[in-house]
Amino acid sequence: MEKEEEEVIERNWVDLLPEHIPLIQEKLSEICDFVRFRAVCKPWHFFSPVSDLPLQFPWLLRNSRGPDLEFYSIAFNKLYTIRTHCPSINFFFGCVGGYLLTGQANNANSFSLLNPLNNREVSLPVLHDSNSFNFASKFSWYNTLNFQIGDYLLFFENETSVRCKPGDDRWDIIGPRCKGQYWPYYFKGLLFMVECCTGILKIMDVSAHKELYVIPPPEHENMARGYFAGPYLVESCGEILAICHRRSYWYTDFKFYIHRLEFGNGKGNPCWVKLSSIGDRILFLQIHQGRRSRGLCLRTSDCAGFKGNCIYFTINLLDFDFGHNYLNMHDMGNGVTTVINTPFGEKDEISWFMPTLTHM
Known part of the structure; x- marks a missing residue:
């Protein structure tokens, strides 16, 4: 008696159980594959929030005016060209985490942060009494490479330290800038000021406007x-x-x-x-x-x-x-x-x- 042929059951991938989707996402280490996965169908898009995106290996950006920006993925040895929807009169002035500072160097009211991967943009408040050219050229260097959209942004000029979060309507003064040549860093409510010539570190509590420590430089x-x-x-x-x-x-x-x-x-x-x-x-x-x-x-x-x-x-x-x-x-x-x-x-x-x- 001949074996009966097994019945082939066609399955619709749209009907994939929601609890199986995260198992697939874990294998998608490249952000581009994650985007393609979410675009397959509405259920996959719904059960794949961007908050579940695996942490990415940093890319390299070739700084240019745009609108076409080139990114290189070291991890996958791939070059990506991404077109941004940025006005042609705007320039790109450096990276802050996964965002780019855009604007016009002679217009203090034009600056914003742009995510080039989804073309979403948030305007920054005007920093009055500030040189817009200095703001454009120095802003990214005052902020960290691991910046996230809910973090504070910093800027230092005219002996004054200010901060804001994207979406705020103004910059808040957090203290006077120390006189002399210092490089500032901001971590979890504390302001770290490294004196360029000596390496001496001063730590200040931003909320209390109080200097906490003065620390000698590391010994070498x-x-x-x-x-x-x-x-x-x-x-x-x-x-x-x-x-x-x-x-x-x-x-x-x-x-x-x-x-x-x-x-x-x-x-x-x-x-x-x-x-x-x-x-x-x-x-x-x-x-x-x-x-x-x-x-x-x-x-x-x-x-x-x-x-x-x-x-x-x-x-x-x-x-x-x-x-x-x-x-x-x-x-x-x-x-x-x-x-x-x-x-x-x-x-x-x-x-x-x-x-x-x-x-x-």
Whole structure:
């Protein structure tokens, strides 16, 4: 007796059970695949909120006027060209997390944050008595690479420190800017001011308008050879790291020095503790001559296939004899720095960009 042929049951993927959708999403590590998945049908779109998007490995943005912007994904070795719906009279003035500052350098009333992946935009309040050109050129360097849309934005000018959240109708003064040349950072209600010449750190409570600590700079061995820069601060998994580096004249050899700010039990002054390793963390730094450097941190659990205890960093050079920008990876374990090839030219200015779909 012949075997009866098994009945083939055709299934409609639209009827996929909602509890199975997150299992598929976990496999979509690239944001573009996530967008395509949500576009298949209405049920998949409904059960795939953008808040469930897996944390992305940072992209590189080639800074340009637009409207076509080029992004490079290191993780997937892909180059994306994305067209923005930005007025042609506006310029792009740098990245703040997954958003771009747009506006006109001579118009203080024109600035906004644009998410180029969904073309959603939020206007920034006018900062009165501020030079609009200075605002455009310095704004992104005062704000972190891991900025999210609900965080505060900072700006410092005319001896005054101000902050606002996207969507606010005004900037709030949070204190006088310390006299002298300082690089400011803002973490969880505290203002960190690093004196450029000495590396001395001042910590202020923004709400109380009170100076809490004055901390000497991290100690380093003799820096007689090479060019030394830092410290610059990065928030890393709830900790504050101070990062310094020494480089050779030709930008071929680097050595990084990392310290963690230890608050202890709240008694006495915080102090810097040297780290020989950053464990399973990956640092992403944007180093710029003549400006403060900034960065962000991810764990290897968020970046499958990537090695921890490493630093990916871009170097922005003012001396065009060396080229403009380079992407490098420094292994903290063996001290080796490797140049990473990208589709961008040496004269192209590049910035880290954190792809996101979230908005207000």
